[in-house]
Amino acid sequence: MLGLRKMLEMETYLKHDDWKIWEDHFHVDKNEVTESIMSLGNGKFGLRGNFEESFTGPSLPGSYIGGIWFPDKTRVGWWKNGYPDYFAKVINSVNWIGINLAINGKILDLGTCRFTSFYRELNLKTGILSKTCKIEWEEGKYLHISSRRFCSVDSPHFAQIHYEIRLENLSGKVRLSSYLNGVVRNKDSNHDEHFWEEVFQMADHEMGYVQVKTKPNPFEVPQYQVGVGMKNSCTQNGTLIEPLEEIKSMRAFHHFDVPAQDGDSISLTKTVVISHTLDHKAENLYSYTENALIQAPAHLEEDHIQAWEKAWEEADIQIEGDLSAQIGIRFNIFHLLQTYNGKDARLNIGPKGFTGEKYGGVTYWDTEAYCIPFYLSSCDFSVAKNLLMYRYRQLPKAIENAEKLGFSDGAALYPMVTMNGEECHNEWEITFEEIHRNGAIAYAIYDYTRYTGDENYVKEFGWEVLVAISRFWEQRVQWSDAKKAYVILGVTGPNEYENNVNNNWYTNYIAVWTLKYTLECIKKYKKQVDKTEKWQAIIDQMYFPYDQNRMVFLQQDGFLDKELLNVDQIKEHRPINQKWSWDRILRSCFIKQADVLQGIYFFEEDFDLETVKRNFDFYEPMTVHESSLSPCVHSILACRIGQIDKAYEMYLRTSRLDLDNYNQDTEDGLHITSMAGTWLSVVKGFAGLKVRGTQVEAKPNLPSHWKSLSFSFRTVEGVKRIRIENERFEIKNI
């Protein structure tokens, strides 16, 4: 087991205890990975762990605001009818952390300076990122820097930086320049365009301010405006220094010029307010920001730390006896809580959260399939409900989307990737064919309702979503004369290493399930819905591919024509998505991500243990887990069938995916939505927790070296706490 952990620990340059992750000297080549890992956020905005100072080394500058995006013109080699016109980009916005330091006119560049010591730390308990370092400025002359920053969780339009320098054996004219900079761009812009343009900027003694707006676009997407203000307070050995103001287009500066001596200490507190037109009218952004800065809470940092403390009280998971697993789960929970706080039903959870640009748009089926259970258990139920409301609000767009593809009568196809409800992905095999996502959206309504016991959402809103999705399935299935059954042709299942297949078992299953559940809801809540006659026929006569010999469900038609190999037989070919051509991947039996097993996980109560076991034993050896969303499902099912070593292997893979940079892509940002999967594998897997309204059940199955596992969870009766030790467990109200 240790060998395995060792194997997985690829990014050993980072150290950790049970709450903190740090780097004790500067790994410039890993800087982009560190930037991702050390991202901060507060649900409203967030940023990567970029330096405040000038830095010419490898870096992906990234500062993002929830709900502020740009419709970048789609880039595609070959157009297909039905493709969306744009790709929604989460956009890099005003850089508000910038602090430049110059001594005698020479600007400090952390990319080229000589560190004699360097330390940076992300504290998961407090949500504070800090750095201390010592730099040899010239031979025998030293500069000490210490900085810390946070995005306030308590007052989520605020952020703050404390920045302090001390001179050792060094003197001269020091200039500290604190600035806001709207001249930023996205690395992944399709056509190398800038997304922002100037509104205005100002700087006086009290504040600096930059207001920018997104460029005009031809897609009727609103032009957002963002106003960022800063207040800077700078002292030299405790004495206040006056700023020199400067503005340039889309930029504002406070320069502090200080004649400094050996031993002098200069400290700067930069308080930032971020406002935008999702929350305020454009003409009010400035006054709102100004007032907020004037009335900034006196104890921003303490309040922020207390807010985190409170969040952890409910959301923390304690694992005794496995430090690696402990920091893994906390790291994941930390980032989930930073990304989405459920207070705004217009927002959702992007695959990279506030930690990178990749994947553009915010909402994938990840939210429904993986994230909702975490928020149900860890936060007020209103958080999960807001995620459901998000889809309800986008129902008209989902209907439009289905119409574009030729469906009618109010059938809805939710987009694969979206920001405002419009589809913005353009691979035909995904956009048009990965329709199982529609099922996950229906499933989330069911999941929410059975967990909370709250039927109001489905009764008031959710049933409309269910009916629209059922109408889609009704039109999407077709009768096969050959099979004398309903079939679903031309789909891509959750396993994206198969494209355009017929009768994907998972898709067929969730389609039938949706129809059943919708009919139940219509009946139960006495809704008048016409033209549902065909639904029961589809439920009764759907075709499901099955292997009579092995007694396993078949992922799709023709699966048994493949050569059935074990992943161990292609060790040197992995990851196949980097080493094999796409056609070879498609022809192979290898599975990117749980597919039949995803269905068995969702509908666990439909299958007996033997069935689960047979299917797990058939599919697990063929699964390469090249999606971050895969190992958690396998971990949970492995727990269920008692394969605890396999479960633990999968757990480490999911929980330390980014800390260990397992897929060699952490530099692009963190796998935020798959972090919810990690949480699932602890709570639904090792603890075997099942909450159904007032009914709570646990079937723990811990890795043998775990001394105990404890965590809190919400139920309709309030927050409870479970502690598991060996096979005993105890659940308490708190």
Added chain:
Amino acid sequence: MLGLRKMLEMETYLKHDDWKIWEDHFHVDKNEVTESIMSLGNGKFGLRGNFEESFTGPSLPGSYIGGIWFPDKTRVGWWKNGYPDYFAKVINSVNWIGINLAINGKILDLGTCRFTSFYRELNLKTGILSKTCKIEWEEGKYLHISSRRFCSVDSPHFAQIHYEIRLENLSGKVRLSSYLNGVVRNKDSNHDEHFWEEVFQMADHEMGYVQVKTKPNPFEVPQYQVGVGMKNSCTQNGTLIEPLEEIKSMRAFHHFDVPAQDGDSISLTKTVVISHTLDHKAENLYSYTENALIQAPAHLEEDHIQAWEKAWEEADIQIEGDLSAQIGIRFNIFHLLQTYNGKDARLNIGPKGFTGEKYGGVTYWDTEAYCIPFYLSSCDFSVAKNLLMYRYRQLPKAIENAEKLGFSDGAALYPMVTMNGEECHNEWEITFEEIHRNGAIAYAIYDYTRYTGDENYVKEFGWEVLVAISRFWEQRVQWSDAKKAYVILGVTGPNEYENNVNNNWYTNYIAVWTLKYTLECIKKYKKQVDKTEKWQAIIDQMYFPYDQNRMVFLQQDGFLDKELLNVDQIKEHRPINQKWSWDRILRSCFIKQADVLQGIYFFEEDFDLETVKRNFDFYEPMTVHESSLSPCVHSILACRIGQIDKAYEMYLRTSRLDLDNYNQDTEDGLHITSMAGTWLSVVKGFAGLKVRGTQVEAKPNLPSHWKSLSFSFRTVEGVKRIRIENERFEIKNI
């Protein structure tokens, strides 16, 4: 039948007799269509029917040189492993037709001037494009223009323009500016780049010259250089006028300034030579061009006309009693002969020839599947042989291409689209999966050999190609335990409205056929080839999808799960490639282009008439023919089974595709390769001609209103001529 022809004749603005196509007033909105139709070429270079004069109306400027291309950086939405790095573009090169006309400083713009008459004509017999028009310059003052041009078929580095103006009630300073212009670009450049850069330009009294080269590229594709020279001879009422020379970057001008009176006639003869580094060293281009211009043949135009006369003697097809069919077939033969003359084994036949940019790269499987029979019958056998040699020379690249996709042991996968043997298409479902193209390349070797009786090609070169393709099939098939047979998974057949299917009947059939034919050749020509043991097993145990009830071959696994509709049931939805989303097309039964029927056409001797009839009757009603390569195959098979009305419908559709702009895309260029299909439907369809070395067989079946059909064709015994009248026919040696 007349109703049908009427229905198809959408572009009635063009008039024709049996040899000429003309427009008798200017249809500016159709100008790009006319430009395509009135393209000229001579196998070495060619150009669209652009005006010599300034023209600000709708136009696709296009002047192309065989074998001169640029590797444009690939543009693709989502990258897949194995995608090529570039897309080979046929590039718009130096504009050599340019003649600007100004009177008293005002430049003539054919896009805005007032025509009192306008006539332009393409003469298929002579290969000359001419235009006469009368323009009201100012009220009551007129300008007459007549021009004609050709790309010399006799001396194929030459082109010539005769340009003449006459003033009526108009006088003033006339400036005729004849120029060469290398500042041109491609409309379809992926990243809006220019593809050309300056080498040098010069102009003196004798000549103007522009030498340009393609820009550097990161793909190790050579930078081509092109040198274009012009000689201009201008007279006013018969008196020679001296030019004024001018050069600008990548441009050269001869200006002729003439004080002109009412009634004056000014005429200009512009002789052009085009040379390039496929034929000459870069440092010799200038001297070659200069010498060629000095020694230009005295009777360029007469020689050109004679050369066309000679070509028509052999290639013409005469249809009595159907003018529409007559001009259709001549138009197609004319463009085929203009595009490729078989003198250069480095060249091939692009889908648009010299008539447009679309589809980039030059060589598709169209060459082997449709064009070779035309060239076999209409030209010296060396022409078809050169097309085979082209693929032989590219065998090493085809092996490399297969290696990139994971194949080994000398297996070859010929590219879907190529210029130099490297793949340059990037839709995975085509690039990686449309592997049937490999079979067509093997088939062409067989086709050439049986037609000519010449076994030298296959014995000396072709067998290597066959072995390499067979190695590919050997590795690409796999054994299905479920079916107890070999299967081919994950392919796209000729019908591109199905993607990533299993066991495409056509692909499986041509794979097995290739293996058989290769084994025969190895044996017959006593070649030492090892590791062929598995081939016979594949031949014996290949799986072919088949419907036992209908007794038809099934296009692929699962085809019968579809709802089997007739194209008449979706009339208002056609063309489906414009009206349906891609997934809807894929799920439907509708067929873009002959697939099973393509196989039955290729291997006609393998199937009895009843089998052909059953399959035709099953597939024809589902075929939408949205590929230009489809109707010809249906036409031929319809002839075979005696459905002559259907055959004629399909024939008109293929033969007048561009003249009638049937697919509403003629403005992008002509469908050159499908023109060979038209020829096939006359010769193999209506005439039922079969040539096997010295054996010649015909089974005519003419549309009832055709009085007669006659044409010449090559055999190993020389050129023969067939004349068919009713059901009688006569074959003579000539």
